[in-house]
Amino acid sequence: MKSEIFTSYTSLDFAQEPSFIRWVRAGDEEAAVFWQNWLQEHPEKATEVAEGRLLATALRVQEEEPSALQLSNLWSRIDAATQEKLPVTDHTPVVPINSGAKIRPMRRWLTYAAAACVTLLLVALFYNPTRSISAGIAEQKTHQLPDGSSVVLNAASKVSYRPLRWGLARKIELEGEAFFQVTKGRRFVVKTAQGEVEVLGTSFNVRARGNSFAVSCVTGKVRVSNPKGERILTPGLSTQANDNGDLVAPYTVGTQPTAAWRDGKFYFNDAPLQEVFEEIQRQFEVRVQTSPEIAKRKVTTYFERSNLDSVLYNLRWTFELETSVRGNLIIVK
Template sequence: MSEDDAPGEAQLERRRAAIAWWMRLDSGATTPAEREAFAAWLTAEPANKVAFDDICRLWGDLEILRPRLQPAAKPRPRFTRPGLRAAAAVAGLALALALSYDELSIRWRAGHLTETGELRSLLLEDGSRVELGPDSALETNFAGGERRVTLLRGEAWFAVAPDAARPFSVATPAGTATALGTAFDVSIQGARTEVTVTEHRVRLSGAGPSVIVEEGAQSAFAPGVAAVSPYPVDTDQVTAWRRGKLIFDDKPLAEVLATLSRYRRGYIALVDPSLRGRRVTGVFETRDPEAALRAIQKSLGLRAVSLGFVTLIGG
């Protein structure tokens, strides 16, 4: 490698490391030793922190993942009514964008679709079972000896019927999860896809080398981003939605609200973006998302104003 090439290669490796740390930290399953290793990496070179902040800004989670080794943040602005109209306009624009061409494309492609709050059990033609989460869309393709489904949106749990001659794979925007005689959960969370294995193993193939995820573990990947090393998770907690419960353990508020949005009609908008990283822990019933929202507001000291189809939340 020439000297001219070195800076570019170093920058690329630093960016890859930043992405890997982002996804590992976002999983919520880091150990104290890993957090210490991350802090050491972050402070080893100024360029490391720049790379990590760039990734966080790209995926909108700087406040969520920034280590809590810094001075306390300045007080957040209070949620006042004079700003409601402007906030409602922004929320309305976001809602309009959500109902754009992409939404129409998903509805056109999907062979199986669930609406807000709806769960559906499916039996595919090969005998595999699927539990499709709310506000989710699935496309199937069993032609030409393939067993390939595409999760276009949302979340689904798969119990795969054995067929050694025809591997079963689930495609997402991040890559492909191929069953190795298994049951597993696939969830699209914004820019990333999370795969949780409840039985046997799954192979993830995306932008980088393939990764094998064993039973009781989870991995995540994103478009153009390789799957991170698998980490242990509580699979009963991850798949609690199948039993009518949502369990959050120190999850960021933005992610929690995005999940709740699959179970309630209307749009939830955070007036203050700095609230995205507030942490939420709790067990909630999927049949009563409004109670969950009220409990979260109370526990975090937030306020909500309903403007018909849009609910605004602020500090």
């Protein structure tokens, strides 16, 4: 390398010199040796070199690496499109016309049969229908899963799972609230948008609605996880995600029974009225209209599904709210 020319270099020139870039950006060994020697011979250039190094290494670029799958799929497409065309067998003089006429339909038939077999095999492997069960407003549903585990769905809730895969992985997705009674066996996972609950055999309740995510364990042992962390629950303990999304330390719910909603009883522990109203909307076919200030108030209360009037009565007298009913609309002031 002609090293004399570099004595006139400024930091900008260094930053653009390919071997210099190889040294400072890629740590290339050959380049490193050269530049270290050169620096020893020209100590007066140390500042320019340092600045050049800074310039050449400062830049970062934010970019997305293509995934290996993406690249290999793209290659398959290119590969398929650049496949050498096989020599055409039709009208090839080497094959006698008679035998050709006999063999070709046979071959074609075999090809079709093979293709059908492969298709069937693929379908059998990947045929993986999803089964969904949902409970509507003012409805409750009990569903038996393939292994004898059961799920009780609260109103306006939905679960879905893959029956054919159930033997391999007990995985079920939940939107809303449900109570699970799980038979002993492989791990059982409830996936929700808010987090995951994993158990071996137990009964537990999961509520995953809007921003709220709460899990209570009745028997056995339950592992709850969301992006912020995980908690282990033993019988009688509950956890829920707080406003920051962290799962709070397991706490006892007190005397009120877990998943009392199955008996039409709804308990709220220091919950915003908003949550109470939402449950009312799900249990009775009504809409509740109220102001944001009221919705934010935290309450500890209880209602039963048997009677909407007593629910409203409760709201009026316990929380000093005014309620008026217009058809399906309840206005709370």
